[in-house]
Amino acid sequence: MIRYLVRRVLLLILTLLLTSMIVFAMTQALPGDIARLVLGRDARPEAVAAFRQQFGLNDPLPVQYLRWLGGFVTGNPGRSFAAGNPPVMPLVLDRLGNSFLLAGYTLLLTLPLSIVAGIVAALREGSWLDNLIAFISLSVTGLPEFVTGIVLINLFALGTGWFAATSLVQDGYTVVDWLRVLTLPALTAGFVLGGYVTRMTRAGMIDELKKAYVRTAILKGLPRRTIILRHVLRNALLPTITVIAISFGWLMGGLVVIENVFNYPGLGSLLVTAVEQKNLPVLQTCVVLIVFIFAAANLLADVLYAALNPRIRLT
């Protein structure tokens, strides 16, 4: 197990190194001079030269890469190209915190309901309730996020004013303020995730309910509730738990559209802005961080699966 973890973590570090190199190489493939692109076509040559000097753009590429890498590892991957040239790390960490909050809240809102819906659908397989749950979960998963997002804004923000339509996060927010800001984007992301989790739970339950050990439990005369909760659920939820762990990576780094619709200051929208502004230090740091979250979520999923399943041995 220890050996397994060490191997996986080494692999994760290698992945991060490779991704950072690829991202670094790709940013160099941008046509034209990066300093001129950032400063604008009318920038004076002295300003361009000063910019190149300031960010070390005149050094050879490997040097630039190693300098950035060294900074990233020590927690200071340089300064942003944007106005005022703030340091990258606090900016990214701030957004990371926001994304973490949104991801956590989304899971909290979505999982109980969707898992229960999946269980109910499986227990009533083929009934009208199963069909209804299938219809709802498929349609909310299938609708694009910007559609559900805008519908939600119209219904619950503009229409009733219960929730905020845009989410300009400010310092000194109370819990209520946070809930007003977070609920609609979390619901939008939760629709996509929840439909998926419901389908997974349902399929897992139906598979497990057919197993012989369920019949044993019935023939032991145990009440149905005990059979479902103690015997079936533990096995049925294994694949679902993996899906949830992996989807955490998506919630942290992949909510670009939702963050845009709600103007939510998360990691995804920071990445998009960085791309638009050719803000290379921010872009590189964001990408590597998101890759890290995805890889870590995958590792977590594998370890969790093994921990919950006594038959799995990690070697």
Place this chain on the structure above:
Amino acid sequence: MTATPVIHAQQLSLEYRLQGGWQNAIRGVTLSIDRQQIHGLVGESGSGKSTLGMGLMGYLPENARFAGGSILFDDKDLTRLSPADAARLRGRLIGFVPQNPLDALNPSLTIGEQLQEVTRYHLRLSRAAAHQRACQALEQTRIAEPEAVLRRYPHQLSGGMQQRVMIAMALSTRPRLLVLDAPVQTLFRRPLHPYTIGLLASLPGAAGGQQSRLATIDGTAAPLTGRPAACVFAERCPLVIAQCRTHKPPLEQQPDGRSLRCWRGPEIAAGSVNPARPAHVSPAAAAPADAVPILRAEKLRKTFHDASLFDRLTGKASAPLKALDDVSLTINRQATFGLVGESGSGKTTLARVIAGLTVGDDGRLELLDRPLALPLHRRSPEALRNIRMVFQNPGDTLNPYYTVGQALGRTLSVFGRGQFSREEIARRTAALLEAVGLTAAYAGRYPEQLSGGEKQRVAIARAFAASPALIIADEPTSALDVSVQAVILNLLKDLRADQGVSYLFISHDLEVIGYLADWIGVMYLGEIVEQGTRDQVSAPPMHPYTEALLSASPSVDLTQPAQGIRLTGDIPSPRQKPAGCPFHTRCPRRLGPICAAEVPPLQIGEGGHQIRCHIPLADLRTLQSTPGGSG
């Protein structure tokens, strides 16, 4: 003791909802079981045994219902109880022991949790009391160290231990009735019904030696939708008369207390007719006298090094598993090498090492006088063609998306090196199907449209498609009904003569091995402890383990009392293989400290008979020829 039966079913009928209508699965069954009585229920799959067994517990699958009659238990009619009331009875007063213990245990819960929940729920025992009761129940089933077993997960126990856990679970509430769903078919004295006689006659032990064929029953049990209204066995019965198809025979009490539902019962009882099919003698069944070796294995070894998650977390290095330890054998042309041994003895590993599916650590293989590499990828296409396998569960080895014709055609074209034309493949496919007793029409069918026996025939045809020299059959009939097993064993015997192939045949069933094999190897903890001809292995002198296996196999003939020696305890884990002779921990004929200290010598008897034992052959012969004698 009172005369009231524990359970009494009267004219019980059960129906399944199938294709929109209710189909009769069980019709007018009457039975009663007295206190301390064992009531056996036999039949092929699909005959309704399990449905009836569970019906007696007041439990039916969701698509089934009681359609008449009654089950009286504890002054209550189980057919009329509410599901909740029935649930309170079963598990407490009626216990159930399923057929396949590994599937029947929840893989994610410890044995303790699964054992204790029964008594905690039904008897309202406290946690401590339930724990104590679980320990007692495990001790009753002779499980050593019950405390340790309670903490384990099902997959960490051997099959025998799992089965005992299931029995302990059923016994822990001290029920009045136990329903055991188990494949035991060998408990008749003199059957009267043509179906029972057919089932019994299809057992390999009932055959008159190796030269004869096994009796079979025509067809398979009719599906629920097509059950005849009169006698349900009429279509398959060799003694069928017109009356059988028009009138349902009544259940008649026999003078010896049995009851029988057959129009021809009186004639059978009087001995004027005999439903057992005449046994054909197949002329070329015997192996040729001149023994030409086609496969030689020398000193094969395989050790598995793996550790569980728990072991790694606790930093405990787990002992390596010696699955094969110095195994040598020779298989002759057109001969059958039968391999027997308990589960966990290494039979399957040996088969997989020879087939190349598992790479052996050490040792030499020789096929048709040429060296055979241990890893599969280093074997020549010719060597691959010459060794083929037939597995235990035919349902799992056929691709559900390939028709039978596609599956066979693929093997033909791969091993024909693309030289066969499409017509040639079609012709050969049809010939193969006919050789295994199917028609060419089967080429268009998918596996799910076939019965278990038909699937195994297709798997056998696929093995033969490559015209191999050796077919390794790993328990090819143990997932099948006895009536189907007889058909498959006959087929394998015929094909060996027709196609000139050799078999390495693995089975835990001594009767099956004895029927088919010319040369028998007995495996124990990764070693072949004895090998020899069928006659050598089944008569003294023999290895004490072989002797114990022979005494443990249930005899068809109840009049012969069980004799000889009995094994105690489970086969030890190959991880903790005993030093010296691996069998010394269970051996009833143990000599003394030498058995635990020294590896026994390989003694060679007459005709190449080999026994690995410290006891001299002459002493073994004397010991084993005296009834009841023990060393």
